[in-house]
Amino acid sequence: MTAPLIHNSSTAPADRLPASPSAPPAPASKPGPERHRWSGRSRKDFLVFLAMALPNLVLIGTFTYWPLINNIYYSTLDWTLGSASATVVGLQNYVTFFTSEDASKVLGTTAVFTLITVGGSMVLGLLVALALNSKVRGTTFARSAVFAPYVLSGVGVGLVWLFIFDPGYGVLAWILRGMGQQSPQWINDPQLSLVMVIIVYIWKNLGYCAVVYLAGLQSLPRDVMEAAALDGANGLRRFLNISLPLLSPTTFFLLITTMLSSLQAFDLIRIMTPLGNGTSTLIYEAYLQAFGAYNRAGYSAAISVVLFAILLVITVLQLRFVERKVHYS
């Protein structure tokens, strides 16, 4: 993984400084500063840039930003999905959401799901990466096996795990019955449903964290480790004082990507708990409100905007405060 570059904004190039208002204007006959010159080559470069970037920008604008803006507009409507008409209600959908009992439940579920899945995937991923980093036989196969769940379809994974968790004829219930125990009501009990989905989500995603951490571990400088070992630092100390700080760019990268991913987790929740009973995170609640039984499209759009705002704030906070603690070299 390549460490992101850090630009020091306090040392802006001289050519970006504004011209002094007292400076005499350049003679018209003389060419301006070199940066203003629109040479044939730079025009060509710009056209190439446009040719490369414009199609993507058009696509992103059409399929990402335009719907995003539309969504914000819909959040101000009282609109039943499927209905051709709607009423403008301003911020009423937001007021309804934040004053309803559902808001605290949904936000709480989102927080629990996100924190545990992000923390669980990263901690377990790191432990697995440490195991895979050791020079023993079978690590190549183990790496593939650990990463495989990540590339599997969430729908398929959800269905298989539902069979495992089914309290009636699931594999887990069968094992528990063999031990004289009844299976917990994984699917009907809202709290256990959340536990079930979290377990499966971590299982599916820890391979991603493991592989990224493994790449980070393998790029750590050997000389530093060897020096620490010569100085008498044991394995745990080397890990805590050297490896972990040097892995901070990797940890930071994973923190952002897994958090965004967890906040937008949908497929497993949809397949394993279609009613969202106990598992309604913000994104799933937005789905249920619009496309589930309620058809409250405007209200759903408002929840989506709340999710958007939360993601934006988290990302900005991470970039502004967490990244400062990251060691890039």
Place this chain on the structure above:
Amino acid sequence: MRTNLDRRHFLGLAGLGAGAAALAACGGPSTAGTADAVDTAAIDFTGVKPAASIDFWTNHPGKSQDVEKAIIEKFHPKFPDIKVNLVTAGANYEEIAQKFQTSQAAKTGLPGLVVLSDVWWFRYFSNGSIIPIDGLVKQLDIKIDDFQKSLVDDYKYDDKQWALPYGRSTPLFYYNKDHFKAAGLPDRAPATWQEFAEWAPKLKATSGAQYAYIYPALAGYAGWTLQNNLWGWGGSWSKDWDITCDSKESVAALQWAQDSIYKDAWAGVSSKEAADDFAAGITSSTISSTGSLLGVLKAAKFNVGVGFLPGGPEVPSGVCPTGGAGLGIPSGITKEEQLAAATFLKFMTEPENTAAFSAATGYMPTRLSADMSAVLAATPQIKTAMDQLAATKVQDNARVFLPGADQEMAKSAAKILTQQGDVQATMTELKKTLEGIYTKDVKPKLKA
């Protein structure tokens, strides 16, 4: 810093936008105050030529894909100018509704004919998403009088017919004859739940099954099947538009259900599909749709018995709700497509086709003149479902007309039956929720 911040923001926004795109791409509504209601007077099909092709959106209720295909194959030679495309539009009524509502919002990709369940058709009506079919019934000479009256009347509102019955069902009591025999019980369904409560310990002791009875999966249609218990105890989800789920009778019914699981410990709650649990031998009995009958008979490795739903201490009989789905025609398609759809609708509900559908699934035949002799000879259990129709009752308004009520009922039932929640408090909370839905989503749309 700036370069990375922008790039990440950009990526973050892109990811977020993708989520929002699903909703926003649906197309927008008008805020100019236009009414949803279909202008029924404008629907005149005189001189209209049926479209050459229509889509039929179905979830294949009761695993009916093969029989639906067969009926369409019979349709094509009779109406060579109309091609019907069979489209699997979802795995259940909710998924098909989701697809239909989304297409409705996007104003594109609508089918000619769509399966609509008991809890969805009224929503489509109130959104103006389906047309009244009275004009088409007249023009195509569809014999409305030959349909089961109670089933066809379910789709009447405002003196108009909005759909025709298709895969119509009632819940049925399924029992394992072998288990009943081993327990020394009579070979029949219990007359009341009190009678079953006496049988249950014997069943539990002798059958080897996990449960004497399993409640249908709450994530499915708990609101539908639990109406039987509520009605038997003299309660209900609602009476007309008054929410009565917190009444003394309703609470008593659900308290009894909770006790059967926690206190008496002979009942359980299905996680996915009670009919599958029953066929797998996990329970000695359950209640499930008649549409599951053929599937259960095929899958079960024991003798299956079926019977009417048990009554309760207050109302000993006639406590079975109707259910299932009908077929409707969208308003957002051309008249040519609507006429073609109606032509297929007429064919699909012809007596011989409803008999074939019934034979393949276990759903009730919707036509009075359907010749069921061959079907009943092959599957005599279907007769029980047909006979029970006379003892059915129209569902409570709260369940079928309030958007999302079925889900709220399921959540409340889960609280009571799987978390041992306080019944009175849960029902009081449910009442508040249902009244909120009624006031916001339904009352403004009702005719004065």
